[in-house]
Amino acid sequence: MKSGFSAGTRPRPGRFAFSPDGKLLASASVDATVRLWDVATGNPVHVLTGHSARLWSVAFSPDGQQLASASADKSVKIWDVAKGELLLTLTGPDSPVLGIAFAPDGKTLAGCTAGVERVVTREPGQIRLWNLPTGEVEQSLHGQFGAIKGVAFSPDGQRLVSGNADGTVTVWVRRTGQELLTTLHGHLGAVSSVAFSPDGQRVASGGSDGNVILWNGMPLADKRGRDP
Numbered sequence: 752m753k754s755g756f757s758a759g760t761r762p763r764p765g766r767f768a769f770s771p772d773g774k775l776l777a778s779a780s781v782d783a784t785v786r787l788w789d790v791a792t793g794n795p796v797h798v799l800t801g802h803s804a805r806l807w808s809v810a811f812s813p814d815g816q817q818l819a820s821a822s823a824d825k826s827v828k829i830w831d832v833a834k835g836e837l838l839l840t841l842t843g844p845d846s847p848v849l850g851i852a853f854a855p856d857g858k859t860l861a862g863c864t865a866g867v868e869r870v871v872t873r874e875p876g877q878i879r880l881w882n883l884p885t886g887e888v889e890q891s892l893h894g895q896f897g898a899i900k901g902v903a904f905s906p907d908g909q910r911l912v913s914g915n916a917d918g919t920v921t922v923w924v925r926r927t928g929q930e931l932l933t934t935l936h937g938h939l940g941a942v943s944s945v946a947f948s949p950d951g952q953r954v955a956s957g958g959s960d961g962n963v964i965l966w967n968g969m970p971l972a973d974k975r976g977r978d979p
Contacts, residue, residue, distance in 0.1 A: 766808055771815040775832070779806035785820045787832065797835030801828055807849045813857045817883075821848035827862050829883070841881045843888055849876075850901040850943070854908045858883055863899035863913060878902055878913060878923070892923050900943040905951045912954050914942030920956045920966065937964045 766779035775796065776788045783806060785799040804823035811818055817838065818830045827841040827848050846865040853860055859880050866876040876899035878892040892911070901914035911923045918938040940959030947954055954966040 766806065768809045768811055768818075770811050770832070771813060775811075775815075777809045777811065777818055779809045779820060781805040783822065783824075785809060785818065785830070787818070787835070797832075799828075799830050799835060799837075801837050801840075802826070804847075807847065808851050810851045810853055812853050813855060817857075819851050819853065819860055821851045821862055823847040827851060827860065827881070829860070839884065839886050841879075841886050844877070844879060846876070846898075849898060850914075852903050852911075854904050855906060856908060859889060859908075861902050861904065861911060863902040865898040865900075875899075876916070878911065880925075890925070898941075900941055901945045903945050903947055905947045906949060907951060910947075910951070912945045912947060912956075914945040914956055914958075916941045918942060918958060918960070920945065920954065920964075922954065935966060938962060 768777045774790055776790050778786045778788065780786065783802040783804055785806060787796040788794065789796050802820065802822040802824050806820055806822050808821040809818060816832055818832050820828050820830065825842065825844050825847060828837060829839040830836065831838050844864045848862045848864055850863045851860060860883055861878055861880050863878045864876045875893060875897060878899060879888055880890040881887065882889050898916035899913045900916055903912050909925050911925060913921045913923065915921065918940055920935040920942055938956065938958035938960050942956050942958045944957035945954060955963060957963050
């Protein structure tokens with residue numbers, strides 16, 4: 752059996768998120784709206800408006816009470832899921848926010864950016880960590896080359912993994928803001944999907960080359976080492 756969701760717009764493929772209890776589905780659309788759907792019925796619950804450009808990502812908080820949306824308008828918005836109301840707008844990046852992730856405790860939100868083209872140089876993408884609910888920037892992690900397209904927290908919240916436009920994967924130590932290891936190579940195209948395993952010992956990455964790579968053990972430990 753399947754449910755149909757007729758958005759009346761163009762949701763960007765892959766830009767969806769289920770609520771933690773599985774009862775709601777959020778979709779990010781190129782018309783700058785976020786739509787919340789009742790999974791059981793397929794009916795819309797809320798249409799969230801406020802962004803001024805296409806959306807790239809949506810994510811529910813661990814308790815399911817809030818929803819974050821990332822946009823090409825260089826902002827992230829935090830929404831009250833039950834009421835469908837805007838709670839907070841997070842700003843600061845100089846380029847579109849491509850991916851977002853809540854920390855496991857729900858008190859921090861990570862957002863990764865596309866970077867900025869200058870006249871003679873390119874400013875690489877970065878990961879910003881915002882405190883919730885204040886919206887203050889806790890930390891900025893700077894990439895090496897180009898856009899950072901995806902980000903995820905480890906289950907203990909102490910590490911992050913990013914997928915990068917140059918086809919690399921980086922694991923970060925949150926307390927230092929430094930790269931955990933030298934760059935991990937393996938993909939032949941941009942990496943936009945990354946995730947930690949529930950035990951935090953593995954990372955999966957998906958790239959535009961059509962491959963999924965599973966990174967094991969040592970590269971994810973809290974110490975520097977060489978590439979696998």
